[in-house]
Amino acid sequence: MDHQATGGGAVHPGVSPVHLQDTDQLLDPVLFSNDNGSFKLKTVPAFSLHLLISTAISIIGIVLAASYPAEKRCDAYFIMLYLRATFWVITYLFDHFVKIQHNNLRMNGYHDFHRETNMQKGIPLQLVSLWNSALLAVQALIHHYYGENFWEHCAAGWLSPVSYVTAFTVAENLVLTVTHSFYIDKVRKFNNAKLVPDVLRGTDRAGGSLGLMQPGGDTTELLEKQADLIAYLRDHTHKLNQKLHQMQTNVRPVRAPQIP
Incomplete structure (x- = not known):
């Protein structure tokens, strides 16, 4: 008796169609996705949100330094320190998310753009960590220099500790604005270009x-x-x-x- 086989539609005895379907899915190519050219790096909203949070903290610092009465300026100083610590935690989580997205970029075959933005993606965490370390050193000098009179100097107007923290935060925000803007512009151009993976471009490279x-x-x-x-x-x-x-x-x- 002759057996007829048409393509991949033949079902072998003892094998259910569900298992054949699962097998076909498992044998799909894994080196490149089926939507080559439509891959988009989903980091622009995260960078925009991170910059927005940094700007908000800077504005809060300016408001606290300018409007808080003398008897509450020490409270404003500690509020800014808490915000700085919270911002570092946010930046750490943000950096973890960005690394996952860039790893997906690499796994999809976009090695050139991954290498091009490899340093830029790590700037936020490095900058915030460096700024917090410098700020910690300044605060240690302030406490060491003022000593027991620290609570009196909290109400020293524009020379108070909260002013120092705010100045550091605003300077950091300006640097983040420049670096984030360059990164966001570069990623948007990459997403709009809809390039195919590097290996598939072959002789076009x-x-x-x-x-x-x-x-x-x-x-x-x-x-x-x-x-x-x-x-x-x-x-x-x-x-x-x-x-x-x-x-x-x-x-x-x-x-x-x-x-x-």
């Missing part, structure tokens, strides 16, 4: 093949690109192994019929 270097090319850049590609393929190989293991677990073994 100026650098040519990752295995060859044109005369006068940068050896360091070539090695960085090769390292990115190796890490990219290693991660996807690990994912492929996981999918194969899941496929072996889900698909039931097929027993051949015994001939009497």
